[in-house]
Amino acid sequence: MISNKELAVELTLFKKYGLSENKVARLAGVSQKTIIRWKKGKNSPSNLANQKFQQVLDLFNKLEEVFENEGKAKEWLATPSDSLNGKAPIDILKNEANNIETILTLLTRLEWGIPD
Structure with a gap:
Protein backbone atom coordinates (compact mmCIF):
# COMPACT_ATOMS: atom_id res chain seq x y z
CA MET A 1 0.00 0.00 0.00
CA ILE A 2 1.30 3.44 -0.91
CA SER A 3 1.82 5.75 2.05
CA ASN A 4 0.89 9.44 1.98
CA LYS A 5 4.57 10.40 2.04
CA GLU A 6 5.36 8.07 -0.87
CA LEU A 7 2.40 9.50 -2.75
CA ALA A 8 3.76 13.05 -2.47
CA VAL A 9 7.16 11.91 -3.78
CA GLU A 10 5.58 9.97 -6.63
CA LEU A 11 3.35 12.87 -7.66
CA THR A 12 6.49 15.01 -7.89
CA LEU A 13 8.00 12.38 -10.21
CA PHE A 14 4.94 12.42 -12.45
CA LYS A 15 4.85 16.22 -12.52
CA LYS A 16 8.50 16.27 -13.61
CA TYR A 17 7.42 14.42 -16.76
CA GLY A 18 4.45 16.66 -17.49
CA LEU A 19 1.59 14.77 -15.87
CA SER A 20 -0.67 16.82 -13.63
CA GLU A 21 -2.39 15.36 -10.57
CA GLY A 41 -4.10 11.40 4.83
CA LYS A 42 -7.89 11.55 4.98
CA ASN A 43 -8.17 8.10 3.44
CA SER A 44 -6.04 5.50 1.71
CA PRO A 45 -6.27 4.05 -1.78
CA SER A 46 -8.45 0.99 -2.27
CA ASN A 47 -6.65 -2.13 -3.41
CA LEU A 48 -7.73 -1.54 -7.02
CA ALA A 49 -6.75 2.15 -7.01
CA ASN A 50 -3.47 1.26 -5.33
CA GLN A 51 -2.78 -1.36 -8.01
CA LYS A 52 -3.51 1.09 -10.85
CA PHE A 53 -1.44 3.81 -9.20
CA GLN A 54 1.39 1.31 -8.81
CA GLN A 55 1.23 0.58 -12.56
CA VAL A 56 1.68 4.28 -13.31
CA LEU A 57 4.57 4.42 -10.87
CA ASP A 58 6.16 1.32 -12.41
CA LEU A 59 5.98 2.98 -15.80
CA PHE A 60 7.82 6.09 -14.65
CA ASN A 61 10.37 4.08 -12.69
CA LYS A 62 11.05 2.06 -15.86
CA LEU A 63 11.40 5.32 -17.79
CA GLU A 64 14.09 6.47 -15.38
CA GLU A 65 15.85 3.08 -15.58
CA VAL A 66 15.95 3.03 -19.37
CA PHE A 67 17.13 6.58 -19.96
CA GLU A 68 20.35 8.06 -18.66
CA ASN A 69 18.85 11.42 -17.84
CA GLU A 70 15.60 13.29 -17.51
CA GLY A 71 16.12 15.18 -20.78
CA LYS A 72 16.38 11.99 -22.84
CA ALA A 73 13.36 10.52 -21.06
CA LYS A 74 11.27 13.62 -21.76
CA GLU A 75 12.40 13.62 -25.39
CA TRP A 76 11.36 9.98 -25.80
CA LEU A 77 7.99 10.67 -24.18
CA ALA A 78 7.35 13.54 -26.60
CA THR A 79 8.56 11.80 -29.79
CA PRO A 80 5.93 10.16 -32.02
CA SER A 81 6.40 6.42 -32.35
CA ASP A 82 5.57 4.11 -35.24
CA SER A 83 4.57 1.51 -32.65
CA LEU A 84 1.93 3.94 -31.37
CA ASN A 85 0.53 4.82 -34.79
CA GLY A 86 2.51 8.04 -34.93
CA LYS A 87 1.49 9.22 -31.46
CA ALA A 88 3.91 10.23 -28.73
CA PRO A 89 3.95 8.09 -25.56
CA ILE A 90 3.01 11.08 -23.39
CA ASP A 91 -0.06 11.73 -25.56
CA ILE A 92 -1.08 8.10 -25.26
CA LEU A 93 -0.73 8.32 -21.48
CA LYS A 94 -2.63 11.58 -21.21
CA ASN A 95 -5.52 10.47 -23.39
CA GLU A 96 -5.70 6.70 -23.23
CA ALA A 97 -5.24 5.47 -19.67
CA ASN A 98 -5.48 1.79 -20.61
CA ASN A 99 -2.25 1.90 -22.61
CA ILE A 100 0.19 1.80 -19.70
CA GLU A 101 1.18 -1.76 -20.59
CA THR A 102 1.85 -0.74 -24.20
CA ILE A 103 4.23 2.00 -23.08
CA LEU A 104 5.91 -0.37 -20.60
CA THR A 105 6.44 -2.86 -23.41
CA LEU A 106 8.06 -0.18 -25.59
CA LEU A 107 10.37 0.79 -22.74
CA THR A 108 11.34 -2.83 -22.15
CA ARG A 109 12.10 -3.24 -25.85
CA LEU A 110 14.31 -0.15 -25.75
CA GLU A 111 16.04 -1.48 -22.66
CA TRP A 112 16.88 -4.66 -24.57
CA GLY A 113 18.09 -2.69 -27.60
CA ILE A 114 15.11 -3.41 -29.82
CA PRO A 115 14.33 -0.27 -31.86
CA ASP A 116 10.87 1.20 -32.24
Whole structure:
Protein backbone atom coordinates (compact mmCIF):
# COMPACT_ATOMS: atom_id res chain seq x y z
CA MET A 1 0.00 0.00 0.00
CA ILE A 2 1.30 3.44 -0.91
CA SER A 3 1.82 5.75 2.05
CA ASN A 4 0.89 9.44 1.98
CA LYS A 5 4.57 10.40 2.04
CA GLU A 6 5.36 8.07 -0.87
CA LEU A 7 2.40 9.50 -2.75
CA ALA A 8 3.76 13.05 -2.47
CA VAL A 9 7.16 11.91 -3.78
CA GLU A 10 5.58 9.97 -6.63
CA LEU A 11 3.35 12.87 -7.66
CA THR A 12 6.49 15.01 -7.89
CA LEU A 13 8.00 12.38 -10.21
CA PHE A 14 4.94 12.42 -12.45
CA LYS A 15 4.85 16.22 -12.52
CA LYS A 16 8.50 16.27 -13.61
CA TYR A 17 7.42 14.42 -16.76
CA GLY A 18 4.45 16.66 -17.49
CA LEU A 19 1.59 14.77 -15.87
CA SER A 20 -0.67 16.82 -13.63
CA GLU A 21 -2.39 15.36 -10.57
CA ASN A 22 -5.56 15.28 -12.64
CA LYS A 23 -3.89 13.19 -15.36
CA VAL A 24 -2.34 10.85 -12.79
CA ALA A 25 -5.74 10.48 -11.14
CA ARG A 26 -7.29 9.58 -14.47
CA LEU A 27 -4.56 7.01 -15.17
CA ALA A 28 -5.15 5.49 -11.73
CA GLY A 29 -8.91 5.46 -12.29
CA VAL A 30 -9.75 7.87 -9.46
CA SER A 31 -10.75 11.52 -9.18
CA GLN A 32 -8.35 14.35 -8.50
CA LYS A 33 -10.24 14.94 -5.23
CA THR A 34 -9.36 11.38 -4.22
CA ILE A 35 -5.66 12.07 -4.85
CA ILE A 36 -5.93 15.21 -2.69
CA ARG A 37 -7.58 13.22 0.12
CA TRP A 38 -4.79 10.62 -0.08
CA LYS A 39 -2.15 13.33 0.15
CA LYS A 40 -3.86 14.82 3.20
CA GLY A 41 -4.10 11.40 4.83
CA LYS A 42 -7.89 11.55 4.98
CA ASN A 43 -8.17 8.10 3.44
CA SER A 44 -6.04 5.50 1.71
CA PRO A 45 -6.27 4.05 -1.78
CA SER A 46 -8.45 0.99 -2.27
CA ASN A 47 -6.65 -2.13 -3.41
CA LEU A 48 -7.73 -1.54 -7.02
CA ALA A 49 -6.75 2.15 -7.01
CA ASN A 50 -3.47 1.26 -5.33
CA GLN A 51 -2.78 -1.36 -8.01
CA LYS A 52 -3.51 1.09 -10.85
CA PHE A 53 -1.44 3.81 -9.20
CA GLN A 54 1.39 1.31 -8.81
CA GLN A 55 1.23 0.58 -12.56
CA VAL A 56 1.68 4.28 -13.31
CA LEU A 57 4.57 4.42 -10.87
CA ASP A 58 6.16 1.32 -12.41
CA LEU A 59 5.98 2.98 -15.80
CA PHE A 60 7.82 6.09 -14.65
CA ASN A 61 10.37 4.08 -12.69
CA LYS A 62 11.05 2.06 -15.86
CA LEU A 63 11.40 5.32 -17.79
CA GLU A 64 14.09 6.47 -15.38
CA GLU A 65 15.85 3.08 -15.58
CA VAL A 66 15.95 3.03 -19.37
CA PHE A 67 17.13 6.58 -19.96
CA GLU A 68 20.35 8.06 -18.66
CA ASN A 69 18.85 11.42 -17.84
CA GLU A 70 15.60 13.29 -17.51
CA GLY A 71 16.12 15.18 -20.78
CA LYS A 72 16.38 11.99 -22.84
CA ALA A 73 13.36 10.52 -21.06
CA LYS A 74 11.27 13.62 -21.76
CA GLU A 75 12.40 13.62 -25.39
CA TRP A 76 11.36 9.98 -25.80
CA LEU A 77 7.99 10.67 -24.18
CA ALA A 78 7.35 13.54 -26.60
CA THR A 79 8.56 11.80 -29.79
CA PRO A 80 5.93 10.16 -32.02
CA SER A 81 6.40 6.42 -32.35
CA ASP A 82 5.57 4.11 -35.24
CA SER A 83 4.57 1.51 -32.65
CA LEU A 84 1.93 3.94 -31.37
CA ASN A 85 0.53 4.82 -34.79
CA GLY A 86 2.51 8.04 -34.93
CA LYS A 87 1.49 9.22 -31.46
CA ALA A 88 3.91 10.23 -28.73
CA PRO A 89 3.95 8.09 -25.56
CA ILE A 90 3.01 11.08 -23.39
CA ASP A 91 -0.06 11.73 -25.56
CA ILE A 92 -1.08 8.10 -25.26
CA LEU A 93 -0.73 8.32 -21.48
CA LYS A 94 -2.63 11.58 -21.21
CA ASN A 95 -5.52 10.47 -23.39
CA GLU A 96 -5.70 6.70 -23.23
CA ALA A 97 -5.24 5.47 -19.67
CA ASN A 98 -5.48 1.79 -20.61
CA ASN A 99 -2.25 1.90 -22.61
CA ILE A 100 0.19 1.80 -19.70
CA GLU A 101 1.18 -1.76 -20.59
CA THR A 102 1.85 -0.74 -24.20
CA ILE A 103 4.23 2.00 -23.08
CA LEU A 104 5.91 -0.37 -20.60
CA THR A 105 6.44 -2.86 -23.41
CA LEU A 106 8.06 -0.18 -25.59
CA LEU A 107 10.37 0.79 -22.74
CA THR A 108 11.34 -2.83 -22.15
CA ARG A 109 12.10 -3.24 -25.85
CA LEU A 110 14.31 -0.15 -25.75
CA GLU A 111 16.04 -1.48 -22.66
CA TRP A 112 16.88 -4.66 -24.57
CA GLY A 113 18.09 -2.69 -27.60
CA ILE A 114 15.11 -3.41 -29.82
CA PRO A 115 14.33 -0.27 -31.86
CA ASP A 116 10.87 1.20 -32.24
